[in-house]
Amino acid sequence: xxxxxxxxxxxxxxxxxxxxxxxxxxxxxxxxxxxxxxxxxxxxxxxxxxxxxxxxxxxxxxxxxxxxxxxxxxxxxxxxxxxxxxxxxxxxxxxxxxxxxxxxxxxxxxxxxxxxxxxxxxxxxxxxxxxxxxxxxxxxxxxxxxxxxxxxxxxxxxxxxxxxxxxxxxxxxxxxxxxxxxxxxxxxxxxxxxxxxxxxxxxxxxxxxxxxxxxxxxxxxxxxxxxxxxxxxxxxxxxxxxxxxxxxxxxxxxxxxxxxxxxxxxxxxxxxxxxxxxxxxxxxxxxxxxxxxxxxxxxxxxxxxxxxxxxxxxxxxx
Numbered sequence: 344x345x346x347x348x349x350x351x352x353x354x355x356x357x358x359x360x361x362x363x364x365x366x367x368x369x370x371x372x373x374x375x376x377x378x379x380x381x382x383x384x385x386x387x388x389x390x391x392x393x394x395x396x397x398x399x400x401x402x403x404x405x406x407x408x409x410x411x412x413x414x415x416x417x418x419x420x421x422x423x424x425x426x427x428x429x430x431x432x433x434x435x436x437x438x439x440x441x442x443x444x445x446x447x448x449x450x451x452x453x454x455x456x457x458x459x460x461x462x463x464x465x466x467x468x469x470x471x472x473x474x475x476x477x478x479x480x481x482x483x484x485x486x487x488x489x490x491x492x493x494x495x496x497x498x499x500x501x502x503x504x505x506x507x508x509x510x511x512x513x514x515x516x517x518x519x520x521x522x523x524x525x526x527x528x529x530x531x532x533x534x535x536x537x538x539x540x541x542x543x544x545x546x547x548x549x550x551x552x553x554x555x556x557x558x559x560x561x562x563x564x565x566x567x568x569x570x571x572x573x574x575x576x577x578x579x580x581x582x583x584x585x586x587x588x589x590x591x592x593x594x595x596x597x598x599x600x601x602x603x604x605x606x607x608x609x610x611x612x613x614x615x616x617x618x619x620x621x622x623x624x625x626x627x628x629x630x631x632x633x634x635x636x637x638x639x640x641x642x643x644x645x646x647x648x649x650x651x652x653x654x655x656x657x658x659x660x661x
Contacts, residue, residue: 369491372499373455374405376429378398382460403657415630416629425449425454475506479508499530517550521551529552549582585597590619608645618658
């Protein structure tokens with residue numbers, strides 16, 4: 344764990360790793376506390392609504408890292424920023440999941456918190472209330488070239504694009520990865536935040552990304568096209584590989600301006616869809632690192648997503 348961006352001696356996922364020829368996955372992204380409230384039917388405004396409430400570790404970046412381990416990635420590292428209020432808990436949870444965390448402890452901001460409202464009567468659809476806290480205060484001072492030692496692939500949570508400090512970190516990380524020949528993937532993360540950021544700005548910030556992993560809504564928002572297949576195809580003119588997540592409709596794999604594969608979803612009885620897209624991404628990246636084709640990796644992602652929706656929270660089973 345690090346404090347205020349200054350690493351402790353010997354800490355960090357790059358310690359002891361050899362440069363080049365890596366097998367590991369480095370995830371840079373958000374680590375937050377999820378408060379998941381499962382209710383049935385509409386919320387009763389101005390009074391009480393019965394709900395089942397749990398507090399669990401979350402964050403898109405952290406979830407992806409945990410699912411990549413669960414799906415067989417041999418080494419997964421995570422760079423994130425948390426507050427002192429929950430730093431030790433998050434570190435323990437990540438280590439228990441098999442992730443090698445490097446958590447920067449922010450001296451001024453608390454750990455990010457997301458309240459997940461899950462309507463159990465509506466296909467477990469969820470609504471998020473988000474306080475990003477320390478998670479979007481990652482900055483270039485938290486980055487070092489050594490984080491890529493032994494790394495075969497870098498994955499970035501799209502939430503990093505929604506604050507100035509973490510946007511600057513993204514630029515530094517992508518430049519470092521490109522200089523080393525390490526491919527970079529990005530999950531846009533939030534259609535709501537993307538709308539505020541702007542499509543042109545997102546595409547400019549995402550330059551240098553090799554694999555884009557948008558949801559159906561994000562793909563359509565980024566292109567202005569109503570059909571997700573058309574949207575994925577258009578995005579693949581900007582990014583070498585686009586894998587669009589479609590929930591119950593599976594996934595689309597697009598390259599060079601055309602959809603190359605339609606991967607079916609795995610049927611599942613949904614309890615909570617929180618983190619299903621993160622599970623897909625973790626499963627996809629683990630399979631890709633293991634030598635799978637993009638279509639095979641997307642199928643692995645669908646299997647992980649199906650498992651994720653049967654559980655409360657965004658992390659895999661222990």
